[in-house]
Amino acid sequence: MAKKKDADKSAQNTDGNKQEKNGTNEDEEPNFDDPEGYVDNISDEDLLGDLLKQKPRESDGVESVVVVDGVPQVGPERIEKLSSVINKIFSKFGPIVNEYYPKNEQGHTKGYIFLEYSNPNHALEAVKTTNNYKLDKQHTFIVNLFTDFKKYEEIPDEWEPPEPQPYKDLGNLHYYMLEPDAYDQYFIITGNGSTVQVWQNSAPEPTKLEERARWSDTYIRWSPLGTYIATFHKKGVALWGGSSFVQITRFSHNGVQFLDFSPCEKYLVTYSPHVEDHPGDQKKLIVWDIRTGLEKRTFVPDGPAVWPIFRWSHDDKYFARIGEHMLSVYETPSFGLLDKKSIKIAGIRDFSWSPSDNVLAYWMAEDKDVPARVTLLEIPSRNEIRSKNLFNVADCKMHWQKSGDYLCVNVNRYTKITKKDKDIKYSGMYYNFEIFHMREKQIPVDSVEIKETIHAFAWEPIGSKFAIIHGEASNANVSFYGVKTGQAPILLKRFEKKACNSLFWAPSGQFIVLAGLRNIGGTLDFVDTNDFTIMNSSEHYSACDVEWDPTGRYVVTSVSFWKVKVDTGYWLWSFQGKILKRFNIDTFCALSWRPRLPTLLSVEQQNQIKKNLKKYSNQFESKDRMRLSKASKELIEKRARLLKEFAEYRSKQMEKWNELKPKRLALRNNVDTDELVSDKNNVDEEIVEFFIKEEKTIID
Template identity: 70%
Template sequence: MAKKKLDEKADHSDIVRNEDGSSNEEEPNFSDPEGYVDDVSDEELLGELLRQKPQETDGVESVIVVDGVPVVGPDRLEKLKSVVNKLFTKFGHIVNEYYPVNEKGFTKGYIFLEYTSPVQAAEAVKHTNNHKLDKTHTFLVNLFTDFSKYEKISDKWEPPEPQPYEGQGDMHYYMLEPDAYDQFCVVNGPGRSVQIWQNTQPDPTCIQDRQTWTWSYVKWSPLGTYLATFHQLGIALWAGPNFTQYKRFSHNSVQFIDFSPCEKYLVTYSPQIDTDNPDQKRIIIWDIRTGLEKRSFDPEGPSAWPIFRWSQDDKYFARIGTDVLSVYETSSFYLLDKKSIKIPGIRDFSWSPTDNVIAYWVAEDKDVPARVILLEIPNRAEIRSKNLFSVADCKIHWQKSGDYLCVKVDRYAKVRKEKSEYKYSGMSYNFEIFHMREKQIPVDSVECKEPIQAFAWEPVGSKFAYIHGESPNICVSFWGIRVGLAPVQLKKFEKRACNHLFWCPNGQYIVLAGVGSSGGGSLEFVDTKEFLVMNTTDHYQMSDVEWDPTGRYVVTGVSVWKTKVDTGYWIWSFQGKILKRINQEKFAQLLWRPRPKTLLTEAMQKEIKKSLKKYYPQFESKDRMRQSRASKELIEKRAALMEKFSQYREKRVREYNEHKPRRLALRNNVDTDELDADTENVEEEIVEFFIKEEITMLD
């Protein structure tokens, strides 16, 4: 319409052309004719610009009010601003900030922050309200416009309308399986497919099969609630009967993750440094329930993953630095008591799996011996320490139930002093065993003069095993611990081809495995109750060994990440009997779904073990039903094939009988199909014809 009006105005201009085609153009007249009324609105002409017109409330809606801010003087104001900006700039750019002060220059406990848009302000209010800055300060954050909104609230109360409840579904549905079948996850090739299987008998059942479900690999949460998948933009958690997406955590190029023991928090780590993003966050701790970021960190020097290690109740997490141990509390995600623990020479640490106790060791320093220290958190009290001499290295191993702690110590065997310097030659090894449940935590020592290749505690029990020696004289020793007595050697297997130990989750049974190219894939299934070798076998090029949570099955796998041929996985019974061989191209990973801790008390578990005999008939009956079910399925399959053949035969017989009149007409009414029944009406005729003639000359 606007174009039409302009064309009409242009018609009023006069153009005079000469004979040679040139124009003698007069100045156009764009004035409206007399009585003309313009019916084009400003919205039609300038709609986009008018929508960007500043409004009176734009600045107000982008302002938030933060209450509960610490009251500080002018000397600490800049530090306060840096802390506040670090928290609130996560949600957008702050264009203005105002810190009201009194006549003495002290802040008044509240501040005003203005973002570039109301959306950023709303996000800041949503994620920072009730944020605990420290033990005495908690932020109360509101939009500035909320104050006028609350002033207009009617004095007459009206009950809110009930909202429909949307549950998350049964997150532990798999625990209700009547026959207690466990689940396991199989990853085929990086980025190909991910399958969830149920370990039904006699054959596993696939319950999920999704293509490109993960970018690299997958990981179960410690209690089996979530399945984590990796993607270029971050991590996704899946849960529920249909494995629907539970939460997403944005973290570019994330390669490592770690769950807290109670599944409250998730740690993501991106080791790649993005030069184009100076504000890149390398380590982020997330709240799994809300999906919010709790705090981010930068790695300090080279350190093994996981960088952060968690207490058994998710209340604390810690990391090691140069001569310092930093312990954080999850209530505020800041340092415990606002300071790190200075420990000169600290090398490694580990949390107890059942108590808030940290075990760490300190290296030797000139004439000061190395030490192993047990530190109680949060009071930081040393409950036990042990001096060690001529130490080269230590490894800390907690028993799963927290009853015992083993510190494997590598020592220099011979020490001699030359020109005020110590010279070492040779190595010796020993285990320092801490009895955590006994008074004053006594320590026993077990010595070994040969190199230690592997060590493992029995998860439920008081035994431990270790592999020692060098090829071809590799041995496996088993030791037992008794209350008030020194450890005693229970058994020693000599000349074994293994380099890893895999205990059954319930104890008693162990697999001695040769993992990797050096191990040759050897497998030895041992019952440590009588130290009976139940089976000796192998799985060539084996790269992984996984027990199921019940301790009834073992899976060995050959991963495509280790080799390109003969990839796949085999399922064994705990006695070493092969049950299934699954050869899969580009098989990458198999993980059993963990189970949460049992709700039965120790007394209830003991009672069940005592009365197992009365349950045997039920188990045997189910086993027979499974076998008969398998036989029944085979019989049904054969019967179906027989029925199909019978139907096909009957169809052909009917066609044969229907075509019989036509055959008789073609054969002069002679039924040649019934020759055996009636041969009188058949005339026989012998026909001879010349085929070939050969002449052979004889000498």
């Protein structure tokens, strides 16, 4: 017991010492207050950024509500019918989760209603589309967001003009067009997408203009006229331009994966298919104004989207998208529906714009006894300027000639149709081309029938010829047809048993490359279609792509690391099929030429230059000789400089060697072994012995 008391007393003394050392007492409460003068510089966003994004807002639940004015005033017996009409009009923008019809004392509607959508974007789309919608002669809808009422109440009575923004000089974004020798630019992607290089195709060697690592998170692309280069990032898209490729503007759109330029580069469309991965950002499809960087309108894609969702007219005045049994055409700069309503087309499958006129071509599938049909629609009048009925159609593909002179509809048809017990069975397949002559009166249509499978089709960009690959995949045939005014297409030439699956016309026409890409092995045939001579046949093994430069002077074949893991790189050819350079680059991914602006020369001026081309050929040849002589001079100067550097280096080393000679003699007992044999004139000699022959003599 005494030992236990001593132990307890010792423990108490130890605890007391600890408390004295810590300067605290068990009875005292701990103080968690900040010291005097302390400044908290950590915000709630830094600590709880992810949670604050999910914090409910006062406007939640109200942003999805729209107010529809101009609704018919009906009695209790007609409210159900009115509700079905309203739902039919407004439910196509998204699911309606709640609706409210205010009534007076007699039970009649008051002429306005409230609709709540499941998503604010659906409500915004409904307002933009249905505002001023004409229900009948007496009723026109006036549609607003519920939140707009508060916004309009807070408008100040006195208007203050906005402050003018300072002008930002971006320089000449088309500087590359002023290159005196018309050298084109191109970018290449290497390092499995991590590095981007911009090159100029100068002679005799290409010149590197820019190289940046991690310039884009996924991919890059040129704008249609070559003004900008677009890069993808997690938070949006950036456009770069000028001689130093500075950032021109950026567009914030989280998770963007696709973009599309309008043909005249006025507008940009971005698409983020997985907005659910970015809380608070519910905009999937956005149209931007490139010059101002402002968001013009957002859209909600219906069903599975095929990119590009929007297709633009040649002058940026209209863009359209296909829906279920309808075609929606929008106009700029208002970005509203043309005539405030979509075009109802039962069974529409596909459409395309003319590259030179505001004309739409679309085709609709067969429906029972109604045949399939291809229709040409003039915009904005919506007049049908031509249509063609088609029977036994499996599929259609539309191909416009670049100048808009011709439209070819590639029709896949069934050969046999059997009807048994109201069931229709199809067997066999054949193909034909419907050629629409767009510049002729009443737009006549000619047909070309092909019994074999069609693998590829391509119009001559400038001209009236088209080429097709048909037959068996291993030994396909290539046929060229010519189209003339007032005549049916004529077969011009057929190449039998060609190992090819792709057609690549030169931008200026006349020359074409017949390529066997990917699994065929990279066979290449360079053809002049004036007389259909094969200028050269060659091969780039495992080639994945063929790219003509904008002038049609050069063509590049490439092997991409994204498709093939060995022998990646690109080869540069002349338009005649002569190999000029081979660039073998590890982890080479892609190459793309910078587009050029359309020429300012008239057709007559271009034809005049073609006629007098021999007159200018001497100038071009003299320039080429000067480049070669310049290259030879540069090579000679480089070699002379290297030889001089080596002579200086050798002289320094000889001096050092002579300085160390006494040390070598001391180590070798004063025997000079540097010179094995020396004559009286101190001329070094070297004795070389070699075996000539061997003789044997027998002595008895």
